[in-house]
Amino acid sequence: MGKVTGFKEFERQDEGYTPVKDRVQHYKEFTVPLSDTEITKQGSRCMDCGIPFCHSGCPLGNLIPDFNHMVHQGEWQKASWLLHSTNNFPEFTGRLCPAPCEKACVLGIIEDPISIENIEKNIVERAFQEGWIKPQPPKTRTGKTVAVVGSGPAGLATAQQLNRAGHTVTVFERDDEIGGLLRYGIPNFKLEKEIIDRRIAILEAEGISFKTNVNVGLNYDVEKLHEFDAVVLCGGATERRSLPTPGIDADGVVQAMDFLTQQTKVLFGKEVKDQVMATGKDVIVIGGGDTGSDCIGTSNRHGAKSVTNFEIMPKPPGHRSPTTPWPFWPLQLKTSSSHEEGVERNWLINTKEFVKDENGKLIALKTVNVEWKMVPGERPQLIEVAGTEKTWPCDLALLALGFTGPEATLADKLGVEKDARSNYKAEYGKYQTNIPNIFTAGDMRRGQSLIVWAISEGREAARQVDLYLMGKSDLPSKDVTGDLVAL
Structure with a gap:
């Protein structure tokens, strides 16, 4: 698929971002698209690998080598048809999916994998732009x-x-x-x-x-x-996770999804009573996943005084861990665009107390460093490290702990x-x-x-x-x- 020698000739290129100082001033998307010529080159990198694993890594079974080949040939409308044959909403996955397909890419064993997610996004955006995506009501109704x-x-x-x-x-x-x-x-x-x-x-x-x-x-x-x-x-x-931690009821401890939902509603002119704002505050986001990252980006746009991130798990390695070999989803450090906008990231840290003032307002977090004890055949044990207690000033704690x-x-x-x-x-x-x-x-x-x-x-x-x-x-x-x- 693609150009036979394309993976040797072209390096992976990803979309760029507008400068941090500019993008934190607004809530619009801030990616800088690649040119059509460059996207075509990215499609040309797709190898004729015999047994592709990319569409097995994809839960949708997307026909990835096929639409890459169409992009390589400039057949964008055919690429759109192939993409939509397995994926109803590539405009969502092309922006938000962590791309397990790329982690299963055969080229990814030795080089940077094909930029499948970005190619997908460009196909669907081209299809909307050209008017190829049209309503297709059924010809007959079943009565059901x-x-x-x-x-x-x-x-x-x-x-x-x-x-x-x-x-x-x-x-x-x-x-x-x-x-x-x-x-x-x-x-x-x-x-x-x-x-x-x-x-x-x-x-x-x-x-x-x-x-x-x-x-x-x-x-x-x-x-x-x-x-x-x-x-x-x-x-x-x-159903959102919480913490069995003293002081969790403090004024200033907020569920991440409430924080994010409020901001989006306000952005579109909807009434939100007592919106939680990070402006001028020391913000601590507890949880290192995508929702935590979203809270970091939103806090920076509010104009937070400082943003800190806590994660109870160890810091992942910078490259694929041997415990998650190809083509499995890798244990690997992820740095999002929100992280790049400003945050202090901390791993192996556990919150012991949310400290309140006499009025019940959050003023600090008490933490301790931890480590995980691994015993074969048993569940991992969380061990506190003696002498590592610390108090962090905090006006707003966002709980991004999943569901x-x-x-x-x-x-x-x-x-x-x-x-x-x-x-x-x-x-x-x-x-x-x-x-x-x-x-x-x-x-x-x-x-x-x-x-x-x-x-x-x-x-x-x-x-x-x-x-x-x-x-x-x-x-x-x-x-x-x-x-x-x-x-």
Whole structure:
């Protein structure tokens, strides 16, 4: 694929960023696109590697060597068709996916891997620009109705696939806008919301009905779901982790998702009472994942006095760890654009106390350094290092600790079984709960995961719903290895 000797001739080039001093003044995306000529070269780097592992690393089974080859040849419209044949929303994954495909790239064994994610983003943006992405409503309707609860990437993918099969689909979203965590959980500087809006316009034109401010089980009786022939629960894993730490109730200890959601709502003129601001404050972000990184970027845009990041795990190595060999997802240090904007990062540190003043306001954090004791056959043990206690001035502590699972309300009211991790129970590949006409997909089924997994599960669940309703299905599917199944 690509140019036979391209991987020898061309080096990997990634998008650039505008200067930090400029981009922290706004909430717009700040990448500097490569030229068409350079993107073509990047597609030309794709090797004729015989057995490509990239699309096995991708949960969607994207046809990566194929669309790379089309970019190499300048066949952008064909590249768009190939990309959309397996991925409903490449404009989301092309911006937000951590790109497991690149970590499984064969070229990545000896050189920098193909810049698959950026190529994907350029294909879909070119397709929108040229008008190749148009509504494709089904030619006929089946008369079957489906309710999709949740409008994140899993719910949207489920809805589009079922609509293509001819079913009448209604999507329920409890927030005031469509998109789930894409809308309010991802900062605008990583995903401008107009990107979501243009795709929703396509889905609406295809015949999908969206209902916002509908919280099924609270302001919408679950009994009404029985009016649909099938129901797909795609509500996400939204139960946030906290800490069993003294002083956690201090004024100034805030969940990361509340902080991020408030900022996005204010950015779009929505009323937010008592918005949490980092302006002029010593901010400590607890948690070293993507959400923590988003809090760092947002705090810098607020004009924080200082931003510090705590992570209880060891600092990952700068290069792939031998414990995670190719083509597995590597244990490796990740430095995001938000980290580059200014933060003091600390590993192997544990918060022991949130210190409050007499009015209950947060003024400091007490910490201790830790290490992990590894005993074969046993769970790792967290050991405090004596003499490493420290007090950090802090006006705002943001808890970016991830999620424990989905909220139980819907499962309890519908009688859906849950697994040992509190996820809604449904077998992978089947997506059917203990109630035959109720299915579940995405984070609600598998727990906190990636956008690319959510889209994959939504597509797979849609096929299973179609099979349940019609006894057969022409929707595409994958087997458990990620390979496309011939129809």
